[in-house]
Amino acid sequence: DADVTQTPRNRITKTGKRIMLECSQTKGHDRMYWYRQDPGLGLRLIYYSFDVKDINKGEISDGYSVSRQAQAKFSLSLESAIPNQTALYFCATSEGQGEKLFFGSGTQLSVL
Amino acid sequence: EDQVTQSPEALRLQEGESSSLNCSYTVSGLRGLFWYRQDPGKGPEFLFTLYSAGEEKEKERLKATLTKKESFLHITAPKPEDSATYLCAVQASGTYKYIFGTGTRLKVLA
Numbered sequence: 001d002a003d004v005t006q007t008p009r010n011r012i013t014k015t016g017k018r019i020m021l022e023c024s025q026t027k028g029h030d031r032m033y034w035y036r037q038d039p040g041l042g043l044r045l046i047y048y049s050f051d052v053k054d055i056n057k058g059e060i061s062d063g064y065s066v067s068r069q070a071q072a073k074f075s076l077s078l079e080s081a082i083p084n085q086t087a088l089y090f091c092a093t094s095e096g097q098g099e100k101l102f103f104g105s106g107t108q109l110s111v112l
Numbered sequence: 113e114d115q116v117t118q119s120p121e122a123l124r125l126q127e128g129e130s131s132s133l134n135c136s137y138t139v140s141g142l143r144g145l146f147w148y149r150q151d152p153g154k155g156p157e158f159l160f161t162l163y164s165a166g167e168e169k170e171k172e173r174l175k176a177t178l179t180k181k182e183s184f185l186h187i188t189a190p191k192p193e194d195s196a197t198y199l200c201a202v203q204a205s206g207t208y209k210y211i212f213g214t215g216t217r218l219k220v221l222a
Contacts, residue, residue, distance in 0.1 A: 004155075042116075043156075043199070043212040050208075058209075090155050098143045098163075098203060101210065103155030 003027050006091050006104035013081050014112050021076045021107050023091030031094045032074040033101070034058075034066060036087040043090065049074055081111040114139045118200050118213035125190055125220050133185040133216045135200030143207075145183050147176050148199040150215070156199055159185075190220045 004025045013019050025032065034046040045058030047066040055068055063085060065077045078085055088108050092101040115138045125131055137145065144163050148156035160169040162178040169176045173194065175186040185198055197215040204211075 040214060042214040043201075043210075045209060048208060056208075092155075097208065098161075100146055100158040100161055101148075101156070101201075102158070103148075105155050106153070108153075 004091055004093055004102050004104040006089075006107050008107060009105065010108045012110045012112065015082055017081050017111075019078045019081055019109070021089055021091075021109070023074045023076070023104060025072050025074075025091075025093050025102075027093050027095075027102055028071075029093040029095050029102070030071060031096065032068070033092045033094070034064075034074070034076045035090045035092060036060070037090060037106075038087050046076065046089075078109075078111075081109075083111045085109065086111045114202070114204050114209075114211050116200055116202055116211050116213040118198075118216050120216060121214070122217040123219070125187075125218070127191055127220055127222050128189045130186070130188045130190070132187070133198055133218070135183040135185070135213055136181060137183070137200075137202045137211075138181075139202050139204040139211070141205035143203040143205045145178055146201045146203075146210070147183070147185055148201065150197045150199055159198075187218070190218075192220045192222050194218065195220045 007022045030051045033048045035043045049055045049068045091104045117136045119134045147159040150156040160176040165180045199215045200213045201210045
């Protein structure tokens with residue numbers, strides 16, 4: 001079983017719809033992250049959480065919200081999806097600062 | 113501003129043809145530099161962490177090196193299964209943030 005699991009793997013939705021992407025991990029890490037990947041732009045940080053009570057905005061948080069339901073679960077919501085949120089979304093975890101990231105397999109989201 | 117630039121954007125090699133990928137970075141104090149491999153439709157997979165200039169790490173056909181301004185990922189005698197996108201990321205001292213480059217797409221032809 002994967003250490004970092006994302007659901008769904010693929011999602012097609014319409015403009016204005018609310019959508020949630022889910023992430024769960026068995027690494028036992030406190031730190032969790034949500035990134036989006038766009039061609040030519042690299043990975044950009046949306047939100048990060050260093051424990052259940054600590055949630056912080058990343059560089060591109062507008063239009064997104066998150067919830068850290070437990071140490072192992074971190075979900076990303078798009079309150080009202082728009083086409084430029086079409087991207088590949090990754091959840092990641094790390095053990096601490098200066099430590100490597102462990103990524104899930106990603107969710108390909110298309111907003112029509 | 114902290115920045116990571118990878119070159120080339122894409123690279124095609126014949127099987128066995130060694131080459132190097134470059135990652136140039138600008139950060140106000142380096143905590144760590146990371147190399148990842150990403151296959152199509154999958155998440156990045158960790159390869160190496162380098163912490164200080166002069167450090168080197170090796171794994172099979174890959175060797176990563178670090179200077180104060182750049183890192184190289186050397187690929188020796190590559191095989192088709194080495195085809196992937198290779199990502200470089202840095203974390204600056206005193207920050208939480210990992211800054212990623214846009215990657216090098218490597219294709220190794222049999």
